Amino acid sequence: MKTDKDDIQTCGYTIIHENVVSDVRKKMLADETIMSLAEFFKVFGDPTRLNILYALSISEMCVCDLAALLTMSQSAISHQLKVLRQARLIKYRRDGKVIYYSLDDDHIRQVFAQGLAHVNE
Amino acid sequence: MKTDKDDIQTCGYTIIHENVVSDVRKKMLADETIMSLAEFFKVFGDPTRLNILYALSISEMCVCDLAALLTMSQSAISHQLKVLRQARLIKYRRDGKVIYYSLDDDHIRQVFAQGLAHVNE
DNA sequence: TTCTCATATGAATATATGTTCATATGTCAC
DNA sequence: GTGACATATGAACATATATTCATATGAGAA
Numbered sequence: 001m002k003t004d005k006d007d008i009q010t011c012g013y014t015i016i017h018e019n020v021v022s023d024v025r026k027k028m029l030a031d032e033t034i035m036s037l038a039e040f041f042k043v044f045g046d047p048t049r050l051n052i053l054y055a056l057s058i059s060e061m062c063v064c065d066l067a068a069l070l071t072m073s074q075s076a077i078s079h080q081l082k083v084l085r086q087a088r089l090i091k092y093r094r095d096g097k098v099i100y101y102s103l104d105d106d107h108i109r110q111v112f113a114q115g116l117a118h119v120n121e
Numbered sequence: 122m123k124t125d126k127d128d129i130q131t132c133g134y135t136i137i138h139e140n141v142v143s144d145v146r147k148k149m150l151a152d153e154t155i156m157s158l159a160e161f162f163k164v165f166g167d168p169t170r171l172n173i174l175y176a177l178s179i180s181e182m183c184v185c186d187l188a189a190l191l192t193m194s195q196s197a198i199s200h201q202l203k204v205l206r207q208a209r210l211i212k213y214r215r216d217g218k219v220i221y222y223s224l225d226d227d228h229i230r231q232v233f234a235q236g237l238a239h240v241n242e
Numbered sequence: 243t244t245c246t247c248a249t250a251t252g253a254a255t256a257t258a259t260g261t262t263c264a265t266a267t268g269t270c271a272c
Numbered sequence: 273g274t275g276a277c278a279t280a281t282g283a284a285c286a287t288a289t290a291t292t293c294a295t296a297t298g299a300g301a302a
Contacts, residue, residue, distance in 0.1 A: 045159055
């Protein structure tokens with residue numbers, strides 16, 4: 001029967017605390033869950049998208065309004081809106097030629113709040 | 122005195138709803154705040170860092186333990202730990218040759234919870 | 243239909259980012 | 273001091289990503 005010592009190499013994978021590692025391993029999140037979480041937070045990791053989300057948390061807006069507000073090209077805004085749509089964070093409605101975007105997730109404001117709590121600590 | 126119509130061009134910056142835009146503009150976050158927020162969330166936007174943070178939310182761990190747990194190189198883990206340190210999300214203590222990392226932010230678990238709420242909806 | 247305008251999207255480009263590899267640092271044991 | 277080991281770090285590389293540019297789509301007006 002092998003002892004702990006036998007497993008210790010150069011830290012190619014020295015498990016210094018086997019019990020801790022195996023214990024934590026049991027409680028880790030599933031890979032897909034981690035992946036989904038990372039995708040979710042990645043969306044918040046860009047200033048443009050944060051600005052869009054924050055603006056939409058104040059009022060429904062059309063693409064042109066957002067472009068004017070953020071002084072960015074319509075194309076850039078549209079591309080980011082697509083990302084936000086795919087993340088199921090925003091929804092839209094069409095009125096003639098104009099498309100109005102708004103938030104489609106209840107957690108967004110809370111996520112903002114928690115981020116701000118960290119930033120303003 | 123110019124009317125709204127005068128401002129409408131090709132949408133190079135057509136402000137379709139001037140009142141909405143000026144109204145929202147007043148309530149927007151400061152640029153630095155948005156930047157800090159983006160930096161904060163960007164840290165959560167990577168599976169490796171999420172795994173590390175989640176593991177540390179269960180137990181304090183050393184670098185080798187984390188490498189073994191996540192089946193990644195010590196170097197890769199160290200680099201990500203540096204990112205997490207710079208984001209002030211983790212702290213460490215030294216015990217001989219071993220360095221133990223742990224969470225250094227109370228919001229982390231809540232941020233996880235909110236992310237999971239979105240993912241599991 | 244044809245024109246205009248609001249929006250969407252594909253391709254290209256520049257920049258950011260995660261991992262690896264090699265090496266450096268720091269601590270303990272001898 | 274020297275050697276072993278845990279960790280840190282700089283450079284290189286490959287991949288991801290945000291914006292721009294050009295163009296396409298879709299809807300109302302004439």
